[in-house]
Every structure is written in C-alpha cells, then in structure tokens.
Amino acid sequence: MTWDKVHAEIVNLKSSATASGTAPPTVIKASALLLGQGKLETVFEIPLTAPQYDMKYSGSLGPMDMAALNAFAEPVMGAKVTSGALQSVHFSVVVKNGRSSGQITPLYRDFKLQLTDKKANFVKKAGLAIVSLFANTFKVRGDNVNKPGDSPEVGRINYPYSATATLPQFLWYALRQGLGDVFMK
Numbered sequence: 001m002t003w004d005k006v007h008a009e010i011v012n013l014k015s016s017a018t019a020s021g022t023a024p025p026t027v028i029k030a031s032a033l034l035l036g037q038g039k040l041e042t043v044f045e046i047p048l049t050a051p052q053y054d055m056k057y058s059g060s061l062g063p064m065d066m067a068a069l070n071a072f073a074e075p076v077m078g079a080k081v082t083s084g085a086l087q088s089v090h091f092s093v094v095v096k097n098g099r100s101s102g103q104i105t106p107l108y109r110d111f112k113l114q115l116t117d118k119k120a121n122f123v124k125k126a127g128l129a130i131v132s133l134f135a136n137t138f139k140v141r142g143d144n145v146n147k148p149g150d151s152p153e154v155g156r157i158n159y160p161y162s163a164t165a166t167l168p169q170f171l172w173y174a175l176r177q178g179l180g181d182v183f184m185k
Contacts, residue, residue, distance in 0.1 A: 001072050003040075004033040015048045023049045025056075035071060038064030038086065053098040053161060057171065061089040066111060074116060084111035087145065091157075093174055098161030100170075104178035105154045109143045111183070141185050155181040 008030040015023055028044040042059035066084030074080050086108045093102035144152045155178025161170060 002035055004036055006030070006032040013048075023047070034061060034064070035068040037068050038062045053095060055095045056093065057095075058090075058092040060091075061086070063087055066108065073113075078116055080114045080116050082112045082114050085109055091175060091178070093157055093171075095161075100157055100159040100161075100174035102157045102174075102178070103154050104157060104175055104182070105152055106179060106182055107145050107152055109145050111140065111142050113140065139185055141183055144182055153182045155179055 008028060011027045011029075012024045013026050025045040025047040028046070029042070030044075031039065031041045034040045039062040040059065041061075042057060045056040047054055064086050066081045066086050070080050086106065089104065089106040091102065091104040093100050141153065157174050157178040159174040159177050162173075165173065
C-alpha cells in the first residue's frame with residue numbers, strides 16, 4: 001500500500017481540561033494520494049481524556065482505477081481485480097467504548113475479480129478460474145452506482161475492538177466489514 005502527497009494537520013493536541021471541565025477533542029485532518037491515484041481525505045476526532053476508547057472518523061476517497069488495488073489485494077487476499085472504476089467512497093464511523101458503528105458507501109462500476117495462486121498447478125488454476133467466474137456472476141456486486149430511482153448499497157459497520165489489533169488494523173477492519181456488505185450480493 002502506498003501513500004503519496006501526504007498532508008496532515010493536528011488541532012487541540014492537549015489533555016488538560018478547559019474552563020468547561022473537559023478537554024476538546026484532538027482533531028486530525030489528513031489527506032493522501034492512495035496508490036498514486038485516489039485522493040483520500042479523512043478527519044479524526046479523538047477525546048484524549050475520555051475514560052473509554054471513543055473517537056470519530058470520517059472521510060472520502062476519490063476516483064481511481066480499481067485495478068490499482070492489486071498491489072495490496074493479490075499478496076494479502078489472494079485475489080486480483082481485473083476491472084472496475086471507483087467513483088467515490090464516503091464513510092463515517094463513531095467508536096464508543098471500543099465498538100465501531102457507522103456506514104460506508106462506495107460508488108463503483110464494472111468490478112470483477114480473479115482468485116489467484118501463483119504456486120498452483122494447472123488443475124488448481126483452472127478451478128480458481130471457474131470459482132472466479134461463479135463469484136463474478138452470482139456473488140460479487142459488479143456495480144454500486146446511482147441509477148435513476150435507485151440508491152446505492154450502503155455498508156453497515158458494527159465492529160468490536162480487539163486488544164490484539166493495532167490502530168490502523170482496527171480502523172481498516174471496521175471499514176472492511178462495511179465494504180464486504182456492499183461488494184457481496
């Protein structure tokens with residue numbers, strides 16, 4: 001996964017209370033170019049003095065060729081994106097006492113994937129091709145765009161904190177859960 005042109009701004013980085021008795025949340029605004037293509041913009045609000053694991057984060061990802069995700073998808077998930085155009089992704093998540101809840105809405109079209117195994121023999125590769133065809137035909141939602149009168153599928157997020165997850169993993173796993181709801185029929 002590569003991030004180019006990274007820019008971040010941190011506001012209210014303090015843990016002391018104000019006259020109202022609570023410290024304002026630390027706000028982190030960040031942007032980057034994901035895989036050299038899609039502009040990712042995020043905002044995190046983190047109350048540093050909260051007695052429990054609370055925060056909010058939201059953001060958007062701009063247009064990109066979904067095949068660019070292969071740099072990440074192939075080695076991590078054993079799948080390759082063969083086509084797809086991402087128009088946008090918008091997400092909003094609230095973490096309350098360690099549980100993430102929110103939604104994510106990707107708008108895309110012509111998404112197709114292929115299961116891969118570089119070490120497989122001919123028979124296994126043929127089987128993966130058949131499973132890929134089946135998945136693209138019956139299981140994977142190829143389009144999630146606004147059509148006249150239709151609304152896009154929205155992924156729901158309801159993800160618990162795991163003590164073994166790093167912060168980037170925790171953030172990604174919650175978003176991944178919602179994306180799975182959209183991409184799978």
